[in-house]
Amino acid sequence: MNVVGQLAPLAFGLAVIGSGIGVGIIVGKTIESVARQPELQGRLQGLMFLGIALTEALCFIAIAVAFIPFPAP
Amino acid sequence: MNRILIIRMIIVVLLVLLFWVGTRDLKIVPKRAQVAFEFITGFVRNSIIIDTLGEKNGRRFMPLLFTIFFLTLGLNITGVIPGLQIASTGLIGMPIIMAVVAYVVFVYAGLKQHGLKYFKNQLILPGVPLLLVPFLALLEFLSTFILRPITLTLRLTMNMVAGHMLLALCFLATQFFFVTVLFNQGNVIGILGIGTFAFGIAFTLLEIFVAALQAYVFTILTAIYIQFSLADEH
Numbered sequence: 001m002n003v004v005g006q007l008a009p010l011a012f013g014l015a016v017i018g019s020g021i022g023v024g025i026i027v028g029k030t031i032e033s034v035a036r037q038p039e040l041q042g043r044l045q046g047l048m049f050l051g052i053a054l055t056e057a058l059c060f061i062a063i064a065v066a067f068i069p070f071p072a073p
Numbered sequence: 074m075n076r077i078l079i080i081r082m083i084i085v086v087l088l089v090l091l092f093w094v095g096t097r098d099l100k101i102v103p104k105r106a107q108v109a110f111e112f113i114t115g116f117v118r119n120s121i122i123i124d125t126l127g128e129k130n131g132r133r134f135m136p137l138l139f140t141i142f143f144l145t146l147g148l149n150i151t152g153v154i155p156g157l158q159i160a161s162t163g164l165i166g167m168p169i170i171m172a173v174v175a176y177v178v179f180v181y182a183g184l185k186q187h188g189l190k191y192f193k194n195q196l197i198l199p200g201v202p203l204l205l206v207p208f209l210a211l212l213e214f215l216s217t218f219i220l221r222p223i224t225l226t227l228r229l230t231m232n233m234v235a236g237h238m239l240l241a242l243c244f245l246a247t248q249f250f251f252v253t254v255l256f257n258q259g260n261v262i263g264i265l266g267i268g269t270f271a272f273g274i275a276f277t278l279l280e281i282f283v284a285a286l287q288a289y290v291f292t293i294l295t296a297i298y299i300q301f302s303l304a305d306e307h
Contacts, residue, residue: 046120046293053290057224060231 008066015062022055077161084147084161092143117142121289125296126303134299137178141171142292145229149284152237153277160284163233165226172225175295180218183302191302221298225291232287236280243273 030048034041095110103111122138123131148167152160162168183191195217196210246269255263 042120049286049290050293050297053228053286053294057228060227060235061224063231063235064227 006066011065012059012062015059019055019059022058023052026051026055076159077164080151080157080159080161081148081167083157084151085144088143088147114139117292121293122296125293126300130299130303134178134182134296137174138292138296141175141295142288145171145291146285146288149229149233149287150281152233152240152284153280158240159237160233162229162287163237165230168226168229171229171291172222175225175298176222179295179298179302182299186303194305195302225294229287229291232283236276236283239276240273240280243269243276247273 026048030044033044095107099107117139118131118135121142122135125131126134145162148162149160151157152163180191183195187194196213197206198209198213201209247266250263250266250269253263254260255266
C-alpha cells in the first residue's frame, strides 16, 4: 500500500498537543490567581498573554515547517 | 507595486497622518478624539514601556518601541479591513526586518551598558557548577542570540498566515455552499453555508483581537529583551 501526502500537518498536530497543554495551564493558573487576588487582575492578564505568546511560539515553529522546501525523495 | 506593497504604503501614510493630526493641537481639556488617542498612546507608554524598562531607559527606547507597536498594529489590522484583506506582516519580510531591528537594539543596549562583559553576563549564570558552565553557556547562547529573533519573526508571521488561511477557508466554504451547492445544484445541504459564514464572522473578530495582541506581544518582548540586556546581574 502506498500512502502519499505531506507529513507537515502531522508535525503540527503533535506540536500543538504540547502548546495546548501549556496554554491551558497558564490560563488556568491565571484564573486561580485572579480568584485569589482580584486586585492584581490587570498585571496578571499582561503576564498571561506574554506566557501564552511564548508557549504558542512552539506551535508556530511547527507551522513554519510546512514552508521549508524539503527535497522530494 | 503589488497589493502587499500598496497596503504597506497606505498604512504608513495613514500612521503618519494619524500622528500628525493627533498631536497637532493638544488641549489641556481634551475632546473625545484626543481622549481616545491619549488612551492608546498612554497605554503603550505606561503599561508596556515604562512598566518594563523604567522611567529613564523607557524614555531612551520609546521612539523605537512606539514605532514597532503602531507599525505592527497597523499592518496586522489590514488582515480584516474589507478591501485590503491581507495582513502584510503575514509575509516574512516585514517581521524579519522588525526582529532584526529589535535584535540589533538589544545587543547594542547591552554592549553600551556593560561593554564586552555583556556577553559574560548573558552566557554564564551565577552559581552553576564549573562542569556545567560550557553546556549552559551554549544553551544560553542558542536561546538568547539565535532563537529570540527567530521566534519573534515566526510568531508574528505565522499568526497572520494562519489567521488569513482560516478566514479564506471560512468564506470560500460559504461561497461554495451557497452558490455552487444551493443555487447551481439546488441541493438543500448548502444551508451549511450559514454555519461557515458565522464561523467566518467569529474568526474575523478573533483576528482583530489577535492583531492587537501580537502588536502588544512583539513590543513587550522587545522591551523585555532590552531590559534583560540592561540588567546588571543575570
